[in-house]
Amino acid sequence: MDEKYFPEQIESKWQQRWNDDGVFHAKSDDPREKFYCLEMLPYPSGFLHMGHVRNYAIGDALSWFKRLQGFNVLHPIGWDSFGQPAEQAAIKRGINPRDWTENNIVHMRGQMKRLGISYDWSREIAAHRPDYYHWDQWFFLKMLDRGLAYKKVSQVNWCPKEETVLSNEQSSGGICWRCSTPVEKRDLEQWFLRITDYAEQLVAGIKQIEDGWPEKVLKRQSDWVGRSEGAYIDFTVKDSKQKIRVFTTRIDTIYGATAIVMSPDHPLLNELLEGSALKPDIEAFAQKVRTQKAAGREVGEEEKEGVNTGVLAINPFSGETLPVWVANYVLMEYGTGAIMSVPAHDERDMEFAQKYSLPIRQVIAPVTHEQIAAEPSPTTGGDASAEIKQAFTDYGILINSGDWGAKLSEVAIPEMSAFAKEHRFGEPAVTYRIRDWGISRQRFWGAPVPVVYCDKDGMVPVPYDQLPVVLPQSASFTGTGESPLAGVPEFVNTECPKCHGPARRDTDTMDTFVDSSWYFFRYLDPGNEAAPFDPNIAKRWTPVDQYIGGDSHAVMHLIYTRFWTKFMRDIGLVDFDEPVKRLLTQGMVTNRVEGTDEWKAMSKSLGNGVDPDEMIKAFGADATRLFVLFAAPVENELRWSETGIEGAVRFLRRVYTMIWRWQERLSNPIQAGAMEFSPDARTLRRKTHQTIAKITSDFEQLHLNTSVAALMELFNQIVDLNADPAQASNEDVFAIREALESLVIMLTPFAPHIAEEMWEALGHAGGLLSETPRWPVADPELARREELEIPIQVNGKLRSRVIAAPDVSEEDLRASALADERVQALIDGHEVVKVIVVPRRLVNVVIR
RNA sequence: GCGAAAGUGGCGGAAUUGGCAGACGCGCCAGACUUAGGAUCUGGUACCGAAAGGUGUGGGGGUUCGAGUCCCCCCUUUCGCACCA
Numbered sequence: 001m002d003e004k005y006f007p008e009q010i011e012s013k014w015q016q017r018w019n020d021d022g023v024f025h026a027k028s029d030d031p032r033e034k035f036y037c038l039e040m041l042p043y044p045s046g047f048l049h050m051g052h053v054r055n056y057a058i059g060d061a062l063s064w065f066k067r068l069q070g071f072n073v074l075h076p077i078g079w080d081s082f083g084q085p086a087e088q089a090a091i092k093r094g095i096n097p098r099d100w101t102e103n104n105i106v107h108m109r110g111q112m113k114r115l116g117i118s119y120d121w122s123r124e125i126a127a128h129r130p131d132y133y134h135w136d137q138w139f140f141l142k143m144l145d146r147g148l149a150y151k152k153v154s155q156v157n158w159c160p161k162e163e164t165v166l167s168n169e170q171s172s173g174g175i176c177w178r179c180s181t182p183v184e185k186r187d188l189e190q191w192f193l194r195i196t197d198y199a200e201q202l203v204a205g206i207k208q209i210e211d212g213w214p215e216k217v218l219k220r221q222s223d224w225v226g227r228s229e230g231a232y233i234d235f236t237v238k239d240s241k242q243k244i245r246v247f248t249t250r251i252d253t254i255y256g257a258t259a260i261v262m263s264p265d266h267p268l269l270n271e272l273l274e275g276s277a278l279k280p281d282i283e284a285f286a287q288k289v290r291t292q293k294a295a296g297r298e299v300g301e302e303e304k305e306g307v308n309t310g311v312l313a314i315n316p317f318s319g320e321t322l323p324v325w326v327a328n329y330v331l332m333e334y335g336t337g338a339i340m341s342v343p344a345h346d347e348r349d350m351e352f353a354q355k356y357s358l359p360i361r362q363v364i365a366p367v368t369h370e371q372i373a374a375e376p377s378p379t380t381g382g383d384a385s386a387e388i389k390q391a392f393t394d395y396g397i398l399i400n401s402g403d404w405g406a407k408l409s410e411v412a413i414p415e416m417s418a419f420a421k422e423h424r425f426g427e428p429a430v431t432y433r434i435r436d437w438g439i440s441r442q443r444f445w446g447a448p449v450p451v452v453y454c455d456k457d458g459m460v461p462v463p464y465d466q467l468p469v470v471l472p473q474s475a476s477f478t479g480t481g482e483s484p485l486a487g488v489p490e491f492v493n494t495e496c497p498k499c500h501g502p503a504r505r506d507t508d509t510m511d512t513f514v515d516s517s518w519y520f521f522r523y524l525d526p527g528n529e530a531a532p533f534d535p536n537i538a539k540r541w542t543p544v545d546q547y548i549g550g551d552s553h554a555v556m557h558l559i560y561t562r563f564w565t566k567f568m569r570d571i572g573l574v575d576f577d578e579p580v581k582r583l584l585t586q587g588m589v590t591n592r593v594e595g596t597d598e599w600k601a602m603s604k605s606l607g608n609g610v611d612p613d614e615m616i617k618a619f620g621a622d623a624t625r626l627f628v629l630f631a632a633p634v635e636n637e638l639r640w641s642e643t644g645i646e647g648a649v650r651f652l653r654r655v656y657t658m659i660w661r662w663q664e665r666l667s668n669p670i671q672a673g674a675m676e677f678s679p680d681a682r683t684l685r686r687k688t689h690q691t692i693a694k695i696t697s698d699f700e701q702l703h704l705n706t707s708v709a710a711l712m713e714l715f716n717q718i719v720d721l722n723a724d725p726a727q728a729s730n731e732d733v734f735a736i737r738e739a740l741e742s743l744v745i746m747l748t749p750f751a752p753h754i755a756e757e758m759w760e761a762l763g764h765a766g767g768l769l770s771e772t773p774r775w776p777v778a779d780p781e782l783a784r785r786e787e788l789e790i791p792i793q794v795n796g797k798l799r800s801r802v803i804a805a806p807d808v809s810e811e812d813l814r815a816s817a818l819a820d821e822r823v824q825a826l827i828d829g830h831e832v833v834k835v836i837v838v839p840r841r842l843v844n845v846v847i848r
Numbered sequence: 849g850c851g852a853a854a855g856u857g858g859c860g861g862a863a864u865u866g867g868c869a870g871a872c873g874c875g876c877c878a879g880a881c882u883u884a885g886g887a888u889c890u891g892g893u894a895c896c897g898a899a900a901g902g903u904g905u906g907g908g909g910g911u912u913c914g915a916g917u918c919c920c921c922c923c924u925u926u927c928g929c930a931c932c933a
Binding site for chain 1: 860862871872874875912913914926927929931
């Protein structure tokens, strides 16, 4: 041990020691209470960036905290190693994706180890290895067995830059999640997973996790699923048996419907227009809309456009005849692809009606609480003949609505739905916005879809005992949007499992989000060759106690993994609905983009990246991690600046130097006996216990920045004591040892290497981790303030203070406030109206 | 356009949830030690004022003995959704 602080020596020493002793090995048969701490597994791009460092530093701090508290902590890591960048490297530079990926993993694993993150490396997994994607394929077949995987031709999202299909979640907002390129639409035959079958559960399950997940993420998920309650209503086409079914959430406005509007893609359209002179015009219009849509969504709202079909339909409630239009603002993907247009009570319908001079009829009137109380009459609340220019979209009271007049919307909606059902022209209905998950990718670097096609037997799943379907060594990487696997005859040509005749393999691979939907279950049992994992072992560790990652995955990974868990529950692998109890979405680490005022996430292409290795080299892993955690609350954006990190080094060095200074004195035992603490020593002891209490509770809420601040405060208090090791009394030594040992233990989650080093210097052999919990427990007596400095206000303004014992009575406090000289001077000549005494807080004298 | 969240020193950010605003750190200023200082240590650092004192948490109003915190209006920023019937 050296008196000077050389981080690289200390860090490599302890990394070696931890590794040799296997201290981060989690054992499934350990009887202590478990804690599963998980960070989102990285894509092996080649280099860690500071965002990773922040992610792992947070998870590591929590893992250490729980370990020191005596929990059996599982803290694993792995690689989300299938995906685009590997293939791009192959296309651009001719490198084999497998070699590229493996090399990157080697480098990044080294970086993680140099950071000293306390992972259980024996559980490391990688998605691109056959022993992992074997189980992706297994899950796919299970879904196929249950009808949850299916193939269909549909309009899919296509990223023109990456030349691949994207799921709806990956193209949210109309742009590619990875490269932000606007997506186009293409008709392709694709594999889908029926996530829509779980739509209801994905909404309902939110209740189970609402205490542990950020509200923001749950709101996005709930919006994404887009549950909507309403009704289907059938409008019979005049002079025909055809019915046009619409979905509405506002059946109470149906008497205000002045048109039916259909999507240009509506399948019924062709039939309805049979023999109509308008057919060519309408088809031309539909084609125009399709072209606009395929080009990708424009920024800003498109003008509403439509054409009258000449067809008429009958409103089943009123018997009224309505024109049927086709318009670009009605989406085939939502509801039934047709709507009833109620201009008076829907903004979009209003805009459309105004443009094409459709009638606007008010059927809902605003209603006040007084009116509700006063038993409203059919005419209450407004003049129906008045011209309306703005849609009134709130609930209100029905007018001009036949038998339903005078009812409140809330009452009319369920009654009218039931009426429609009774008379067989409609029914209550729930619709969802979420669409099935398209998982086919025309890519090489992914898990092959385990299905073959036989001329005789058609589509045949690969039998479970023939898994995994292994990716070939290589392929021709052209980046043309064709599956590279299609160009590998050894792969494509196979034997039909049923008839043993010649057959062709499916040449698409699965979305990499399949891999990440269940990876944290594989950590529990990574070597299992018979199943993805043993349910009994999983029971021991799951659900995940704390998950940490960026919120960019709020409606991608995080919704897929919830879906996957519910599926695993249905096939008996797990016995719960929600995989993650608590979720932390950490803020991004940003850096100024060279030559601009913009702060953006660090990336190679922007040239604003910071290399963690350089930080480690210059300041040490401990200081780098400490700084990242101290610089901002974990959920905030962290704007990188190198000036602050020196403060972290300075702090660590000062603590280290102090330990060194006291080492000798502290390692000699002091005689037990009655202790008489000096006022300064008492102050230090109180500070120590207050700090323990604060940090312990801060950790529960992951307020890591304030924990570090509290450690610094405690250290400053020790410095203020300014004791000389050679002269210090036994009591001082006791107080200082208590403070320093607590400080070292509580510093461990932030700077584990130097903490271990200092713990050893304090005379403890065997390292900080032990069977008995080391985390200090605050003495409530000492953590409480010994005396209070209570502010005295006059008319709400601070005028003086009084020192009092914590248990001072209200009367005494009032008396001492009124006796205060300053206060008396201010009272002089005024009337004391009242004196407010807040126990332990303050006194406010109100004068006039 | 709709929705949500947030506006506190030069900067990152604290504030036991209605009770001493600015903890902790960065930066800056002064001093000490030094051949030297981009090292270290000590002190200072919201604003106005020589001081006493006054003013201060985006702006305006309100509730309260007391408001960074609660309520209303406005402004700004960030994020999410963008025809979801």
